[in-house]
Amino acid sequence: MPKLLIAASGTGGHLFPALAVAQALPDWPIEWLGVPERLENQLVPQATYPLHRVRLSGLPGGLNGRTLKVLAELLVATWQVRRLLQSGGFDRVFTTGGYIAAPAILAARSLGIPVVLHESNALPGKVTRWLGRWCAVVALGFAAAQVHLPKLKTLVVGTPVRPDFQQILATAGNEIPHTAFVLLITGGSQGAVSLNRVVRACVPAWLERGWWVVHQTGDQDPECGKFSHPQYIERAFFPDMAAWMGRANLVIARAGAGTLSELTLLHKPAILIPYPWAAENHQQYNADIFARQGAAVVMPQADLTAAVLDTLLTELAAHPERLAQMGQAMSALAVPDSAQRVAGVLTQLQVKL
Ligand SMILES: CC(=O)N[C@H]1[C@@H](OP(=O)(O)OP(=O)(O)OC[C@H]2O[C@@H](n3ccc(=O)[nH]c3=O)[C@H](O)[C@@H]2O)O[C@H](CO)[C@@H](O)[C@@H]1O
Known part of the structure; x- marks a missing residue:
């Protein structure tokens, strides 16, 4: 060999x-x-x-x-x-x-x-x-x-994505009821503190609606671990990301190429907030492909406020057929x-x- x-x-x-x-x-x-x-x-x-x-x-x-x-x-x-x-x-x-x-x-x-x-x-x-x-x-x-x-x-x-995204064997979130709406927030391998801040302002309202929130914070976030609630699952890093993404109804993410490929394999609708300081703004170019295909809604970090994010999420969660279409568009991009x-x-x- x-x-x-x-x-x-x-x-x-x-x-x-x-x-x-x-x-x-x-x-x-x-x-x-x-x-x-x-x-x-x-x-x-x-x-x-x-x-x-x-x-x-x-x-x-x-x-x-x-x-x-x-x-x-x-x-x-x-x-x-x-x-x-x-x-x-x-x-x-x-x-x-x-x-x-x-x-x-x-x-x-x-x-x-x-x-x-x-x-x-x-x-x-x-x-x-x-x-x-x-x-x-x-x-x-x-x-x-x-x-x-x-x-x-x-x-x-x-x-290329890890084999566990091709065939999800591990289970995660067994405590989450099957019918619950699950939102996954991920900032990429290093997390996204500015995204976390906006998400945290919305979390109480989302939990109030009965949603479950799975939040990957990265290890640089001083707020990580300060809030707890039975429907809020927060970690710096999820080694078993495939299982958690597999359980999500909607994903809020940066637009790193790795996460995007995983979303396509698991056909998950997403809200993408490209990391604006990435080299030559390359995440925006990645995100644009998904927006053009109708697989994701792309929101610039500059427009990101708790009110804007909450309105968008409320709108999407109220239209499961739209989420299903976005998921289909995602899967059309999978390799x-x-x-x-x-x-x-x-x-x-x-x-x-
Ligand atoms: C800030 C920055 O410049 N990031 C770049 C970095 O990827 P970066 O690592 O930031 O982000 P990606 O989305 O590409 O990859 C993240 C990877 O980490 C995994 N993960 C993440 C969190 C977690 O809790 N568990 C877990 O397993 C994801 O499943 C994924 O496989 O390289 C990518 C490939 O060149 C670029 O597209 C990204 O723009």
């Missing part, structure tokens, strides 16, 4: 698709490349995928002293990854983009090792735009990304075999570029 190095780091949106691809290649020897102190150190099962770490930070906006420091880090990291690829005898590299992709692509390129890069966002990130030309294949989550990458060899494959498609691309690669 070919030996694979996966370079994926930082957020659930980068790590879970990569883990899904790794799981779709059960017989391959696979090792992982990340950085110290980011989410991969908790999420990657290191007994299965040994984790190598390089020190690396994201490129700052302008040209300044920090840019030079980051470029120096990149040079060192590229040299370290090159040595790792050589000494480990790796045959392929897979990356989900972000800054860890840069040394992985540069090092692999210098050794003639083919790289598959997966870009999950509708507006491709900088590394994809700058270094995608040195990858054997740039696999895309959304066809809309192709216009931004006119000269690259691209293939639309959807975004259930995305991980298998990426695994297929990796399997069929020619080793020499």
Whole structure:
């Protein structure tokens, strides 16, 4: 079997698709490349995928002293990854983009090792735009990304999701009555404190109506744990997100590509509030696709007040047929075999570029 190095780091949106691809290649020897102190150190099962770490930070906006420091880090990291690829005898590299992709692509390129890069966002990130030309294949989550990458060899494959979203086996919220209306709020792997604040102002009214509220807050929210109610389930992070999303009637979310793909697989109607400070506002581009298909209502963070959110929710909850239509539109966007498609691309690669 070919030996694979996966370079994926930082957020659930980068790590879970990569883990899904790794799981779709059960017989391959696979090792992982990340950085110290980011989410991969908790999420990657290191007994299965040994984790190598390089020190690396994201490129700052302008040209300044920090840019030079980051470029120096990149040079060192590229040299370290090159040595790792050589000494480990790796045959392929897979990356989900972000800054860890840069040394992985540069090092692999210098050794003639083919790289598959997966870009999950509708507006491709900088590394994809700058270094995608040195990858054997740039696999895309959304066809809309192709216009931004006119000269690259691209293939639309959807975004891989964990197997538990394909077949929900775990149960969650057994205490919730079957007929109850369940609202899930998720801010992505890191949570969304500003979204949480607005949601919290609405929660008492929602509970009063008999709704159940499942709220993922992230671990940066000082208010987490201060309010309790039998119908309010609050956690910093839900490892069993598939089971909770599966139980939801409506989801309020940011517009990270990972969450969006999961919503399509579970055909859940959603209100999307794109994270306005995401790099180059890329979440807005993701969200627009879902709004155009009628799968989600998109609300800018700037317009988000408790009153506006409550009015929208009351309106949607009163029209189950509209929610059902949105759910159908969601499922029309699903690519259930995305991980298998990426695994297929990796399997069929020619080793020499
Ligand atoms: C702030 C930011 O820039 N976020 C980016 C980040 O993803 P970020 O991790 O913020 O968000 P995503 O929605 O893409 O992914 C979140 C992932 O974490 C999982 N999850 C989340 C909460 C929880 O309690 N349990 C759980 O399992 C979700 O099920 C999902 O698989 O990378 C994505 C892919 O490039 C981008 O589209 C996002 O815009």
